[in-house]
Amino acid sequence: MTRIAIYDTTLRDGSQGEGVNFSLQDKLLITARLDELGVDYVEGGYPLSNPKDTSFFRAVGDLPLKHARVAAFGMTRRRDIAAEDDQGMKALVAARTPVVTIVGKTWDMHVLEVLGVSLAENLRMIGDSIAFCRSHVPEVIYDAEHFFDGFRRNPDYALETIRAAADAGAAWIVLCDTNGGSLPEDVADAVDRVSREIPVPLGIHTHNDGELAVANALSAVRRGARQVQGTINGLGERCGNADLCSVVGNLALKYPGYEVLRPGQLVHLTEVSRFVYETANMNFRPGQPFVGTSAFAHKGGMHVHGVRKNASSYEHIEPETVGNERRVLVSELSGKSNIAEKLAEYGLEHDTSLLARVLDSVQDLENQGYQFEAAEASFVLLVDRLAGRRADWFELLRYNVSVSGKPGRDPLTEASIKLAVGDQVAHTVSEGDGPVNALDGALRKALEPHYPRLGEMSLVDYKVRVINARAGTAARVRVVIESRDGDDVWGTVGVSENVIKASWLALRDAFEYKLAKDSRPCRGGVTEVAADVAS
Ligand SMILES: CC(=O)SCCNC(=O)CCNC(=O)[C@H](O)C(C)(C)COP(=O)(O)OP(=O)(O)OC[C@H]1O[C@@H](n2cnc3c(N)ncnc32)[C@H](O)[C@@H]1OP(=O)(O)O
Numbered sequence: 349m350t351r352i353a354i355y356d357t358t359l360r361d362g363s364q365g366e367g368v369n370f371s372l373q374d375k376l377l378i379t380a381r382l383d384e385l386g387v388d389y390v391e392g393g394y395p396l397s398n399p400k401d402t403s404f405f406r407a408v409g410d411l412p413l414k415h416a417r418v419a420a421f422g423m424t425r426r427r428d429i430a431a432e433d434d435q436g437m438k439a440l441v442a443a444r445t446p447v448v449t450i451v452g453k454t455w456d457m458h459v460l461e462v463l464g465v466s467l468a469e470n471l472r473m474i475g476d477s478i479a480f481c482r483s484h485v486p487e488v489i490y491d492a493e494h495f496f497d498g499f500r501r502n503p504d505y506a507l508e509t510i511r512a513a514a515d516a517g518a519a520w521i522v523l524c525d526t527n528g529g530s531l532p533e534d535v536a537d538a539v540d541r542v543s544r545e546i547p548v549p550l551g552i553h554t555h556n557d558g559e560l561a562v563a564n565a566l567s568a569v570r571r572g573a574r575q576v577q578g579t580i581n582g583l584g585e586r587c588g589n590a591d592l593c594s595v596v597g598n599l600a601l602k603y604p605g606y607e608v609l610r611p612g613q614l615v616h617l618t619e620v621s622r623f624v625y626e627t628a629n630m631n632f633r634p635g636q637p638f639v640g641t642s643a644f645a646h647k648g649g650m651h652v653h654g655v656r657k658n659a660s661s662y663e664h665i666e667p668e669t670v671g672n673e674r675r676v677l678v679s680e681l682s683g684k685s686n687i688a689e690k691l692a693e694y695g696l697e698h699d700t701s702l703l704a705r706v707l708d709s710v711q712d713l714e715n716q717g718y719q720f721e722a723a724e725a726s727f728v729l730l731v732d733r734l735a736g737r738r739a740d741w742f743e744l745l746r747y748n749v750s751v752s753g754k755p756g757r758d759p760l761t762e763a764s765i766k767l768a769v770g771d772q773v774a775h776t777v778s779e780g781d782g783p784v785n786a787l788d789g790a791l792r793k794a795l796e797p798h799y800p801r802l803g804e805m806s807l808v809d810y811k812v813r814v815i816n817a818r819a820g821t822a823a824r825v826r827v828v829i830e831s832r833d834g835d836d837v838w839g840t841v842g843v844s845e846n847v848i849k850a851s852w853l854a855l856r857d858a859f860e861y862k863l864a865k866d867s868r869p870c871r872g873g874v875t876e877v878a879a880d881v882a883s
């Protein structure tokens with residue numbers, strides 16, 4: 349097996365992505381998680397750049413890392429100054445990491461116009477910087493910035509720059525597609541040429557401006573690169589870096605003969621991807637290959653039909669190998685196979701006639717504006733209703749919502765509800781931050797005396813979407829509510845021309861689903877009793 353070293357730069361290049369900002373604690377948590385996964389290098393930051401990164405290098409020494417080596421990143425010494433007198437060089441050595449990575453210029457245009465130094469001085473800056481760091485740090489990696497752009501315009505000079513790095517003692521030469529515009533065949537040709545001329549192991553660092561970062565990284569590996577730099581979830585400057593989730597997934601599962609990460613850790617890839625999103629306080633990208641929530645979500649009826657017979661009919665790998673899961677979505681594009689799969693998932697009994705009626709209803713309701721993909725709880729209640737087993741937990745008699753405002757004062761929102769549980773009538777009132785909050789409060793007051801476990805649930809998300817926008821303020825709206833109790837999260841949906849009514853329908857389903865699920869046999873077969881229904 350050939351080991352491909354995975355070099356993670358989420359904490360440095362990843363944090364150069366718009367909207368990404370890790371705290372010191374975030375950086376330490378991510379370092380520990382990447383180490384657990386078996387990433388070989390964790391680039392922690394740029395010690396000269398800011399106090400947070402300086403603190404990171406002080407704190408990371410106390411982490412009991414099992415596998416990963418931490419790298420400090422910086423640029424070559426400034427022009428016309430000795431490396432030992434350069435602030436950046438001193439900061440790199442002071443970081444006391446086992447690895448230092450130095451970025452230097454390859455492209456003659458950058459040397460002459462951006463740095464404003466002679467081509468010869470740039471070669472000295474590269475050589476001096478690596479030699480200086482090499483005398484203090486066990487492993488020095490050289491990142492050849494803009495290598496592919498430089499190599500295209502002036503190949504001889506580009507090669508001279510990396511020869512200067514190799515001669516000064518760089519352990520790795522990493523070829524960077526800094527502007528992210530190279531094509532896989534250009535990368536392959538350049539890597540071929542460099543590996544013939546430079547006797548130092550090569551790495552690859554790619555950006556995604558042409559949506560080719562992963563393809564370019566794989567192309568370099570096929571031509572002999574033995575280190576891949578990238579970030580978890582492809583975070584990074586502009587369009588991001590090569591997404592290590594895809595790089596690792598492809599290397600581990602598509603090419604026999606490459607070894608990545610620690611043995612047995614590939615199954616944690618999805619978890620690590622989500623951990624980084626959570627820590628960065630960013631939304632998941634559902635369609636992200638390998639680890640996204642939609643990566644193995646089947647919606648089209650023909651696809652689900654195929655997957656039920658043989659999962660490989662519509663899946664390129666088994667989702668479990670990367671810790672992901674197969675999902676079947678219910679929508680107007682469903683066939684009976686989607687419905688059958690979903691009913692089996694929820695343990696709901698059915699026959700072919702029920703399947704057909706459920707499918708008809710789903711298609712009819714989606715035509716009216718409902719959407720069940722994110723509202724499976726409403727789907728389950730629909731199935732129960734069509735099967736004639738929806739319980740009468742409560743009967744709504746009336747609700748009323750009022751919002752009164754005065755100039756310069758916050759509006760006052762109040763909801764009242766009158767409903768019957770068995771033969772008992774409850775009439776309750778609640779104020780709220782808004783109409784839904786007030787309705788939620790009034791419904792709880794009315795129901796909790798009868799069903800105390802409703803106290804366990806809370807509303808975690810509320811979304812409204814206009815369905816037929818052309819109708820202006822008379823448009824129909826779809827409300828989707830997400831509710832939670834413990835680890836269980838469920839979605840419900842309501843549709844109406846009136847946003848309060850749509851909200852009520854979604855809220856009613858949220859409460860009914862909680863009552864229904866608590867009284868159903870659990871997947872383990874134990875029946876929980878939710879309610880003390882007063883009679
Ligand atoms: C391809 C990459 O992703 S490389 C990493 C990019 N990441 C970052 O820039 C984030 C961290 N950067 C920083 O914190 C700051 O930019 C610092 C601390 C590095 C420098 O800050 P400042 O001294 O204020 O300079 P500023 O950022 O305006 O300009 C960069 C300076 O570095 C010089 N420089 C740029 N690349 C190199 C290099 N490879 N070697 C030596 N000097 C370089 C530039 O010439 C410029 O110096 P000048 O103003 O004397 O001409």
Ligand SMILES: CC(=O)C(=O)O
Pocket residue numbers: 361451491492493494524525526527553555
């Ligand atoms: C080193 C680096 O981040 C780049 O060239 O893109």
